[in-house]
């Protein structure tokens with residue numbers, strides 16, 4: 001840890017205080033949530049750490065049929081919250097359980113995961129698939145779908161803003177999350193989060209996101225369109241698996257090769273769709 005220059009640690013009482021401290025440090029302050037990422041990365045430019053975990057942003061609550069999660073809620077808090085457990089047949093619980101190990105989940109926050117946005121991480125893929133919306137406060141208030149944030153300069157935004165909460169909309173159907181890593185606890189080599197709404201035996205809506213490609217999770221609109229209006233079943237799953245293999249944008253990195261990722265993405269989407277279809281039909 002390169003923390004040689006840190007000479008002040010603040011505990012912000014509210015968002016206003018966190019923002020005014022950030023501004024006072026003029027680029028040399030950093031918001032600290034769980035610290036899982038921040039404290040293992042280079043902190044050379046940071047002179048002041050601003051703890052934001054005691055500002056009352058750690059609640060998980062049902063809202064407008066969906067669920068709203070405060071930015072400093074830890075992944076364990078989400079996992080254990082009744083509101084998150086009820087949300088779309090427990091998809092949040094499934095995703096949180098896929099993240100590393102309990103000690104890490106006890107510290108890591110949803111806000112930290114959203115802002116760190118590691119391309120291999122589980123949460124960005126799930127948040128994009130679930131249509132999550134982020135709300136933040138900087139000089140002005142802002143809100144945007146996480147998917148749009150990730151297409152823009154979100155890192156710049158959060159240099160001078162505090163993420164307040166993440167809202168997840170209601171879905172009449174089911175989602176499933178799939179991940180392959182070198183071990184059960186390792187980060188993903190590929191991951192996928194898929195959702196389906198089924199009415200009268202026909203798929204009415206579909207959400208398909210693939211992450212750790214090695215780029216960050218993104219939806220595959222062409223695959224979603226190919227699912228809508230179709231009858232769920234083996235024939236469709238095979239067709240979709242082949243389509244994912246043909247169309248998903250994947251690359252090489254030191255962990256896995258492009259060809260392997262392409263095949264695996266097809267398999268993971270197929271598995272997630274089968275489980276989502278089962279959940280949606282139940």
Ligand SMILES: Cc1cc2nc3c(=O)[nH]c(=O)nc-3n(C[C@H](O)[C@H](O)[C@H](O)COP(=O)(O)OP(=O)(O)OC[C@H]3O[C@@H](n4cnc5c(N)ncnc54)[C@H](O)[C@@H]3O)c2cc1C
Nearest residue numbers: 031033034035036037038100108109111112113121122163
């Ligand atoms: C060993 C290890 C294994 C991991 N395994 C997985 C895994 O399997 N799956 C997975 O998905 N992820 C994994 N992660 C990533 C982890 O989930 C995220 O790094 C974590 O959620 C970060 O949260 P945090 O609260 O600790 O963030 P911090 O380290 O406190 O902050 C991270 C960044 O976000 C900023 N920030 C935090 N909160 C806010 C806010 N409210 N507003 C504005 N900016 C903010 C900070 O300033 C900092 O720049 C792993 C990380 C480690 C270190």
